[in-house]
Amino acid sequence: MQDVAPEPEIRPHPTSGLDDTVHQRHRLGILTITAEAQRAEFGYLRETLGLTAGNLSRHLTVLEEAGMINVEKGYAGRRPRTWVRITPKGRAALAAELAALTELLRRHQ
Amino acid sequence: MSGEGNGAASGREPDDSGKTGQPEDPAGLLDEMRALRRRTRTARHAYWFPLVLFGLLTCLSAPFYVQWGNLSQAGATAGGGVPFAMLGGFPAITTQRYLGYFWLVALLGGLLLTLLWYRWNARRVGLQTPARGYIVTTAVLTVLAVVLPPLSQVSWLRFLSLLWPGDLVIRGTFPFVIIAVGLWVLAWAERSRALTVIAAVYTATALLAALYNVENVVFRLGWNPSGWQWRLTTLPNVLLPALVLLIAGTAAFAAQRHRAGAQA
Numbered sequence: 001m002q003d004v005a006p007e008p009e010i011r012p013h014p015t016s017g018l019d020d021t022v023h024q025r026h027r028l029g030i031l032t033i034t035a036e037a038q039r040a041e042f043g044y045l046r047e048t049l050g051l052t053a054g055n056l057s058r059h060l061t062v063l064e065e066a067g068m069i070n071v072e073k074g075y076a077g078r079r080p081r082t083w084v085r086i087t088p089k090g091r092a093a094l095a096a097e098l099a100a101l102t103e104l105l106r107r108h109q
Numbered sequence: 110m111s112g113e114g115n116g117a118a119s120g121r122e123p124d125d126s127g128k129t130g131q132p133e134d135p136a137g138l139l140d141e142m143r144a145l146r147r148r149t150r151t152a153r154h155a156y157w158f159p160l161v162l163f164g165l166l167t168c169l170s171a172p173f174y175v176q177w178g179n180l181s182q183a184g185a186t187a188g189g190g191v192p193f194a195m196l197g198g199f200p201a202i203t204t205q206r207y208l209g210y211f212w213l214v215a216l217l218g219g220l221l222l223t224l225l226w227y228r229w230n231a232r233r234v235g236l237q238t239p240a241r242g243y244i245v246t247t248a249v250l251t252v253l254a255v256v257l258p259p260l261s262q263v264s265w266l267r268f269l270s271l272l273w274p275g276d277l278v279i280r281g282t283f284p285f286v287i288i289a290v291g292l293w294v295l296a297w298a299e300r301s302r303a304l305t306v307i308a309a310v311y312t313a314t315a316l317l318a319a320l321y322n323v324e325n326v327v328f329r330l331g332w333n334p335s336g337w338q339w340r341l342t343t344l345p346n347v348l349l350p351a352l353v354l355l356i357a358g359t360a361a362f363a364a365q366r367h368r369a370g371a372q373a
Contacts, residue, residue: 025138032142036149036300037236044235048148076232083237098142101135108135 021066022097026051027059031094034069034086042082060084068093151368153236156295156304159223159243160358163288166215167351173197173208174281174347176340195254195273198281212284216251220244239298247291254283277319280343285315285350303364307357314353318346 022028029049034040046056063069068090072083086094196216197209224244231237254273261270277283292308317323323345324332334342 025141028138028142029145032145033149033236036146037153038239039231039237040149041231041235044152047235048145081232098139101139105135105139 019093019097021062021068022093024059026055027063028094028097030056030059030063030084031068031086031090031097034084035091035094039072039083039085042084045084063090066093149236150300152234153231153238154299154301154361154365155227155230155234155238156299156301157358157361157365158226158230159219159295160307160354160361162219162222162358164351164354164358166219167285167347167354170208170211170215170284171344171347171351173205173211174343175205176343177205193255194258195278195283196251196281198283199279208281213251213255216284216287217248220248220251240295242298243291243295246294247287250287250290254287280319280322280346282315282318282346282350285318286312288350288354289315303361307353307361311350311353311357314350318350322346323349 022031026049030045033045033048042053042056042060045051046053049056051059060069060071064071066089068087070085070087072085074081074083192206193209193213195209196212197206224240227238227240257269257273260266261268261273277286289308289312292304292311296304296308322342324342327345328334
């Protein structure tokens with residue numbers, strides 16, 4: 001009877017852990033900021049990330065459609081305010097993305 | 110990684126990420142996210158306010174700790190029918206009868222002001238700190254401190270008296286322990302190492318004030334009270350925790366102003 005050599009374990013390349021929705025610098029930045037606070041205001045995100053209002057809106061739409069953030073619109077006095085809150089799915093995606101980037105970095109070193 | 114090349118919306122977005130010349134490699138991206146996280150965390154820190162507020166409230170409580178009555182009657186009414194004994198200690202031993210009322214109002218009022226402060230700061234900065242855990246924890250502990258003594262008088266609830274050891278409450282400094290527990294929760298919410306250190310130092314001070322007569326240390330340092338000065342000998346137990354909060358709060362405020370100035 002012939003012994004069958006066990007197949008070598010194939011470890012997926014770290015890039016397979018990168019999520020297209022999250023793997024974009026500004027969207028990653030949005031998730032990083034919102035993960036650090038209970039919620040972040042549109043103006044703070046725009047200023048900190050150096051984005052135009054239109055660009056930030058588009059990134060927020062992508063993340064909201066992916067279920068990674070919730071967007072809450074309200075008023076502070078008469079001023080309209082938009083607050084962004086990360087969801088558990090967004091937190092998990094951020095953690096996975098950072099883990100994949102860290103693993104990628106480790107392989108290259 | 111292209112700035113706009115990976116997302117579902119990539120085809121529609123003008124590439125404004127390239128303007129800044131930000132790094133594309135994983136190491137650069139990770140460094141960038143770490144810096145962003147640090148900046149966000151620093152920007153939303155607002156804990157100097159509750160530190161200063163509760164430091165001032167502790168100072169305001171000092172007159173209630175002065176022994177205005179006849180010192181020779183000390184201990185005469187220990188424990189019997191004391192209102193809010195967990196907050197106000199045992200009157201005629203070290204504190205005034207109304208100290209419990211003061212701390213009930215001060216703790217709940219201080220929490221309300223802190224809640225309003227965090228809401229105002231969130232609107233001002235654009236980042237909201239999850240301070241609800243701090244508010245709820247401190248409020249629940251305050252309410253428990255009010256209801257536990259009367260409940261433990263009920264015959265079938267006497268076991269509740271185990272939850273309020275007399276040594277911690279007799280000096281009327283148990284509110285400091287409540288404030289200390291709240292600070293640990295706030296340090297977690299603020300993700301602040303500095304506040305964790307402050308909470309540790311304050312907890313040690315609060316426990317010292319609750320379990321030991323700090324005036325003994327002051328006596329050894331050379332204070333030799335005479336006459337009416339004996340009425341003030343309980344104050345070191347109050348002023349030491351107050352001092353810790355006020356110094357820490359002022360330092361945190363100064364550090365925050367400095368960082369805000371550096372970023373601007």
